[in-house]
Amino acid sequence: MPQISPDGLTYTVKLKKNAKFHPPLSRAVTADDVVFSWQRYSGQVAGVPANAGLSSVAAYLDTVEKVDDSTVRFKLKKPRGDFLVSEAKWLQIMPKEAGTAFDPAQKMVGTGPWIFDSYTPGSVIKFKRNADWHLGPEAPYLDAVEINFIKEYATRLTQFLGGNLDECDVSGNDLGRVKDTLKSAQVIVREAVLPASYITFDGSARAANAPWRDPRVRKAMSMAIDRDSLLDAAYNVKDVEKLGLKVERRWNNDMPSFESGYWLDPQGKFQIKASDPKVSADNAKSFKYDPTEAKKLLDAAAQGSGFKTKLHTTSSRYGQAFNILTELLQQYLAAVGIQTELVDEDYASVYVTKTALGDFDGIAHIPRGPGARGQFELYYSAKGIRNNAKIDDQALFDRVQKMLSMSDPEQARTEMLSLQSYTNDKMYLVPMQLGGSGDYYAYSSKVHNAVEYQVNSYDLGTEAFPYFWKEA
DSSP states (O other), rough: OOOOTTOEEEEEEEEEEEEEEEEETTTEEOOOHHHHHHHHTTOOSSOOOOOOTTTHHHHEEEEEEEEETTEEEEEEESOEEETTTTTGGGGGOTTTTTTTTTTTTTTTOSSSSSEEEEETTTTEEEEOOOOOTTTOSSSSOOEEEEEOOOOOHHHHHHHHHTTTEEEEEOOOGGGHHHHHHHHEEEEEEEOSSSSEEEEEEEEEEEEETTTGGHHHHHHHHHHOOOHHHHHHHHOOOOHHHHHOOOOOOOOOOSSSSSSSGGOOOOTSOOSSSTTSSSOHHHHHHHHHHHHHHHHHHHHHHTTTOOOEEEEEESSSOHHHHHHHHHHHHHHHHHTEEEEEEEEEEIIIIIIOOOOOOOOOSSEEEEOOOOOSSSHHHHSSSSTTTTTOOOOOOHHHHHHHHHHOOOOOOOHHHHHHHHHHHHHHHHHHEEEEOTTTTTTTEEETTEEEEEEEESSSSTHHHTTTTTOEEEOO
């Protein structure tokens, strides 16, 4: 564990002495590599522009210094309670030879359990076992991993049922078919890669008089949504339950429901500790399906006759469940008088580069990634890169910054629960149901440890795959 100064501004970290870069370098990871990686990230290496996310990291990280070959000192500008936890996703350690001895855009050189072998664009990427992985030597158990790119879900499922794939995501409508065809298949429910979604609003000057500037309208939109029916439609929950699988009927909040320790249950049923904050009666009411009350709120906000707007989405990226939720959202809003024109955008050129960053007119349905503290920083900070509704609430910003500085994780966890009560009062963003029941995955009976070794977020390749093994 790192040594942390009493003021929380200095972290001194010892590197694992047996951590090494795989061939062609085949050498130990040193403090020089960590310092170089920060310099490259922050634009201090000639010819390499600073990372797009630098501003948020540089707001609290001041310097990265070498103490000796195996010791690094991080100095912060202000306390950051989850420093080194959140930074793992941004500050990947690269060898100091990157950009000189080899081009990192063309060659992968790392320290993980797998070594890049080959890549066929649009087809397959292959990795082989790293026998010198510092968490080995018995792991990874597999000699190699091949990841096939099959964009069409129906083709993926057919290949899995035919024994050509070891793993496949499965829609709720197809779980019965999987169990009938491959009776020995292992089916699990786990947190979705994108475990939540939300409705956001045009917060630009052109929308200064838009109906949704009134919190009563935003709450009416929330009450117009039947969240349980959304789960049934997108994830076929009723039929999945009949198959004997334990499926959650959770409602997302500002925190995805599968982030259990940090999630304020809008239904008031779930708590980690009896002393944890609970949802207020008024806020719980805002999440319940009540179109009659929604219409009353619209009337109180002088929108009783309803209004028209655009609903921005993309149908080519996030799968069947996301698309179903968008289509049903349009229908639920129409039932209370809010007519939406569906705008299906190209993911790369418009949706992720403009809409998700707040450049849109009307409302938008957008997925939300995993994470705890970062959820609030991204969405509820003055310069948060996901503050696409252009929320301007200094009291909220101050609370988020205070939470981010808390070094006691339990204190921060409790504050995150309380923060959800505050944002629910305002309903700045309307939580939707993407990932609310988890995602369904099936594994071949020949694959072992796949059910036992599962992690949330994006870390399967490092934390779980090394412990999978397969019968010949």
